[in-house]
Amino acid sequence: MISGISLKELAAELNLAPSTVSRALNDSYEISEATKKKVISMAEKLNYHANPFARSLRENKSKTIAVIIPERINSFFAQVMDGIEEIAQEHGYHLLVYNTHEDTERERKIVNLLLNGRADAIVMSVTSQTSDISHLRKLHDRGLPIIFFDRIRAEIPTTKFITNDYESAYEGTKHLIKQGCKRIALFTLCKDLSISQERQRGYNDAIKSEGWELDPGLTLYCSHNEEINVKLIEEFLQSPDRPDGILSSVEKLAFATYHAVKRTKLRIPSDLKLISFSNSSIAGLLNPSLSTITQPALSIGNECAELLIKKLTKPLHYDLIDQVVTIPSKITIRESTLGE
Amino acid sequence: MISGISLKELAAELNLAPSTVSRALNDSYEISEATKKKVISMAEKLNYHANPFARSLRENKSKTIAVIIPERINSFFAQVMDGIEEIAQEHGYHLLVYNTHEDTERERKIVNLLLNGRADAIVMSVTSQTSDISHLRKLHDRGLPIIFFDRIRAEIPTTKFITNDYESAYEGTKHLIKQGCKRIALFTLCKDLSISQERQRGYNDAIKSEGWELDPGLTLYCSHNEEINVKLIEEFLQSPDRPDGILSSVEKLAFATYHAVKRTKLRIPSDLKLISFSNSSIAGLLNPSLSTITQPALSIGNECAELLIKKLTKPLHYDLIDQVVTIPSKITIRESTLGE
DNA sequence: ATAAAATGCGGAAACGATTTCGAAATTATG
DNA sequence: CATAATTTCGAAATCGTTTCCGCATTTTAT
Numbered sequence: 084m085i086s087g088i089s090l091k092e093l094a095a096e097l098n099l100a101p102s103t104v105s106r107a108l109n110d111s112y113e114i115s116e117a118t119k120k121k122v123i124s125m126a127e128k129l130n131y132h133a134n135p136f137a138r139s140l141r142e143n144k145s146k147t148i149a150v151i152i153p154e155r156i157n158s159f160f161a162q163v164m165d166g167i168e169e170i171a172q173e174h175g176y177h178l179l180v181y182n183t184h185e186d187t188e189r190e191r192k193i194v195n196l197l198l199n200g201r202a203d204a205i206v207m208s209v210t211s212q213t214s215d216i217s218h219l220r221k222l223h224d225r226g227l228p229i230i231f232f233d234r235i236r237a238e239i240p241t242t243k244f245i246t247n248d249y250e251s252a253y254e255g256t257k258h259l260i261k262q263g264c265k266r267i268a269l270f271t272l273c274k275d276l277s278i279s280q281e282r283q284r285g286y287n288d289a290i291k292s293e294g295w296e297l298d299p300g301l302t303l304y305c306s307h308n309e310e311i312n313v314k315l316i317e318e319f320l321q322s323p324d325r326p327d328g329i330l331s332s333v334e335k336l337a338f339a340t341y342h343a344v345k346r347t348k349l350r351i352p353s354d355l356k357l358i359s360f361s362n363s364s365i366a367g368l369l370n371p372s373l374s375t376i377t378q379p380a381l382s383i384g385n386e387c388a389e390l391l392i393k394k395l396t397k398p399l400h401y402d403l404i405d406q407v408v409t410i411p412s413k414i415t416i417r418e419s420t421l422g423e
Numbered sequence: 424m425i426s427g428i429s430l431k432e433l434a435a436e437l438n439l440a441p442s443t444v445s446r447a448l449n450d451s452y453e454i455s456e457a458t459k460k461k462v463i464s465m466a467e468k469l470n471y472h473a474n475p476f477a478r479s480l481r482e483n484k485s486k487t488i489a490v491i492i493p494e495r496i497n498s499f500f501a502q503v504m505d506g507i508e509e510i511a512q513e514h515g516y517h518l519l520v521y522n523t524h525e526d527t528e529r530e531r532k533i534v535n536l537l538l539n540g541r542a543d544a545i546v547m548s549v550t551s552q553t554s555d556i557s558h559l560r561k562l563h564d565r566g567l568p569i570i571f572f573d574r575i576r577a578e579i580p581t582t583k584f585i586t587n588d589y590e591s592a593y594e595g596t597k598h599l600i601k602q603g604c605k606r607i608a609l610f611t612l613c614k615d616l617s618i619s620q621e622r623q624r625g626y627n628d629a630i631k632s633e634g635w636e637l638d639p640g641l642t643l644y645c646s647h648n649e650e651i652n653v654k655l656i657e658e659f660l661q662s663p664d665r666p667d668g669i670l671s672s673v674e675k676l677a678f679a680t681y682h683a684v685k686r687t688k689l690r691i692p693s694d695l696k697l698i699s700f701s702n703s704s705i706a707g708l709l710n711p712s713l714s715t716i717t718q719p720a721l722s723i724g725n726e727c728a729e730l731l732i733k734k735l736t737k738p739l740h741y742d743l744i745d746q747v748v749t750i751p752s753k754i755t756i757r758e759s760t761l762g763e
Numbered sequence: 764a765t766a767a768a769a770t771g772c773g774g775a776a777a778c779g780a781t782t783t784c785g786a787a788a789t790t791a792t793g
Numbered sequence: 794c795a796t797a798a799t800t801t802c803g804a805a806a807t808c809g810t811t812t813c814c815g816c817a818t819t820t821t822a823t
Binding site: 086087132133134135136137139140143145147155156158161162164165168177178179180181182196198199200201225309338341342363364365367368369370 | 426427470472473474475476477479480483485487495496498501502504505508517518519520521522536538539540541565649678681682703704705707708709710
Binding site for chain 4: 439440441442443446453454455458477479480481482483
């Protein structure tokens with residue numbers, strides 16, 4: 084990389100002091116309009132670009148936000164990313180992106196990497212297996228602004244953005260009941276995750292609201308391995324006390340269910356109704372089309388970034404207070420939960 | 424952010440010179456094992472983290488690679504990103520990610536932003552509408568290592584990674600013919616894109632290889648707007664000289680076709696066979712399941728990153744020579760192209 | 764007319780690391 | 794034992810900005 088011209092060289096070319104040029108380019112009130120114009124046009128002409136590292140070093144900020152997600156091939160996280168980037172670009176912020184692949188150890192390493200100040204702040208969704216949060220605590224203790232979304236950790240006192248997991252799961256379950264389901268299963272990933280727990284609560288309360296008894300056997304804990312999940316679900320569906328309705332807490336488990344169903348004699352929605360949390364645009368293309376609970380991914384991304392940037396640019400006026408902000412999901416009924 | 428301890432302070436704590444401490448931490452041969460140990464343990468104890476900007480400023484490199492993609496909610500690009508990140512993480516590189524949203528103006532802005540050296544190199548896939556490439560040329564002329572993948576620009580003399588677009592399109596078309604199709608259409612996005620042209624060539628040659636005449640009316644140029652595409656495709660399918668086979672150059676046009684078909688009396692594959700370039704894992708879930716040409720996304724990402732990092736770490740031994748590296752796609756036949 | 768304030772700019776320090784050059788201290792060599 | 798060679802470390806320059814302080818000169822206030 085042929086490094087461009089420096090501020091000092093630009094100043095020399097103009098017969099001005101570097102300090103003056105710097106101030107002119109930063110539109111300081113101390114500099115006359117005449118010199119400002121001269122400086123700016125010469126900077127244009129010589130193709131001057133301020134060195135971001137010199138500036139970061141001096142100002143102790145990087146104009147960079149780190150985003151940590153558990154997986155990339157997931158329409159929800161991709162949409163959140165788009166939402167974050169939209170706001171970040173507006174304010175001249177850059178995005179460092181890290182994918183943990185649902186691996187806690189990887190998450191720990193990445194977080195530790197960010198301890199050196201490479202990013203001004205962090206937006207993250209934790210790994211589903213994260214139990215030890217000392218690495219997150221260390222970040223927060225160091226004063227690095229951090230915001231969680233979706234997969235949050237309540238123990239870290241900061242602002243978190245989620246959707247109305249409880250209500251959505253409750254509504255989804257209620258919908259299945261209304262469509263005639265008697266034995267409703269919940270497919271989920273991990274019992275430790277806050278959102279999983281909330282969705283489970285919503286599911287539980289919906290079941291109990293009917294005066295039915297909760298059957299722990301109807302909650303299926305799946306893995307991150309597609310193959311294994313399909314097999315697991317297939318076995319579940321072949322068992323004598325198979326469910327006749329499923330609330331899937333995660334998009335990919337709904338897909339796995341479609342795969343599993345193909346291997347059985349069961350048909351959706353006649354034998355089995357299915358509704359799932361999902362942000363995939365192709366839900367309507369599946370056969371039958373999939374009823375979904377769609378999370379407000381773009382809004383979540385936008386709000387995360389907006390709050391963070393406010394905090395970064397006006398630290399005295401904004402704070403990442405310890406609260407959970409909820410943005411509601413939208414339920415879309417399609418064929419997969421059609422009643423008789 | 425409570426800024427951590429600096430090298431100088433660490434040195435003071437150890438009663439050593441900053442230079443010594445720096446060398447010790449960088450495992451220089453000039454420092455005795457004894458002092459190295461002392462320094463390292465004290466660094467651990469005081470939680471020392473080198474300031475990346477000071478280092479970048481001094482060394483004139485950022486350990487950062489910028490990745491520019493036209494869209495994020497796309498399994499192909501997401502997989503490539505994963506492939507790049509995998510290698511980058513191995514070598515301690517960070518990823519700045521930018522989404523152009525298929526907007527040339529946005530691409531231009533982002534590229535110009537990178538002119539200041541924030542990233543050591545760039546991996547990118549251009550916007551489908553990019554015609555003026557002066558911004559890309561400027562990057563390259565400045566000596567910033569840049570690699571293209573998939574959506575490449577031949578005019579910039581550097582290494583590019585693509586799949587065997589011509590052969591895949593040829594094979595895909597041939598497959599449709601073998602399954603009995605007589606009027607085969609090509610759905611594509613943009614005639615300016617190199618990959619579109621290659622795929623068109625493959626399609627053309629396959630048609631001609633049968634001794635058939637090319638019908639320009641059978642190539643459908645679509646937009647980036649889902650709604651419009653569905654309408655366009657629907658009209659096409661309702662027209663008297665509708666096709667009985669479709670080679671879709673882009674995943675989302677295949678999905679749009681499914682949507683459009685739903686609005687007609689046509690059925691896949693009896694009335695209409697469909698095969699598409701796609702990296703989506705749910706191709707097998709569609710009804711009927713979609714025959715696909717799957718690009719080696721992960722490999723492409725891996726190879727981009729590997730070559731780039733070699734070039735960055737050993738600039739004298741590696742060069743981004745002007746060549747196009749081809750990694751073959753894999754065709755998977757499913758129900759959507761089933762013969763009678 | 765003189766003091767006070769405002770304007771416009773330059774000099775130099777500072778941010779936190781790496782590295783060149785050189786100087787001690789230690790060990791080896793004749 | 795004297796000298797050379799090696800090992801181990803320190804002082805200071807450097808990367809490219811921003812900003813604190815200072816100093817003229819001009820404008821405004823008294």
